[in-house]
Amino acid sequence: MTKKAVLQLGALTCPSCMQKIENAVKNHDGVEKVKVLFNASKVKADFNDEQTSAEALADVVTKLGYTVEKLKVKA
Structure with a gap:
């Protein structure tokens, strides 16, 4: 099922x-769509929750050296 994550x-x-x-989030398995909002410092991603999780997407961003302050998931 597709879910939406906002980091x-x-x-x-x-x-x-x-x-x-x-690019890093887009290339992660299960990610269908991603948009980074520069001025708001947010990442919005649509992902297949059978292939990945919002926490895994947060890990991708963290490993690049950025801080994830808050994570929201919507069905």
């Missing part, structure tokens, strides 16, 4: 950070 990040400092995060 609130610490402040993004440059547009290349946005691209780096978007």
Whole structure:
């Protein structure tokens, strides 16, 4: 089933950070759609919860060196 995750990040400092995060999350198994909102420091992703989880997406972002301050999941 497709779910939506919203990850609130610490402040993004440059547009290349946005691209780096978007590419990493987009290439994670089970991710169907991803959008990084630079000014809001948010990542919005649609994912298949049978293939991955919102926590796994947060891990991808954390491993890139960014802080995930809040994580919300909607069905």
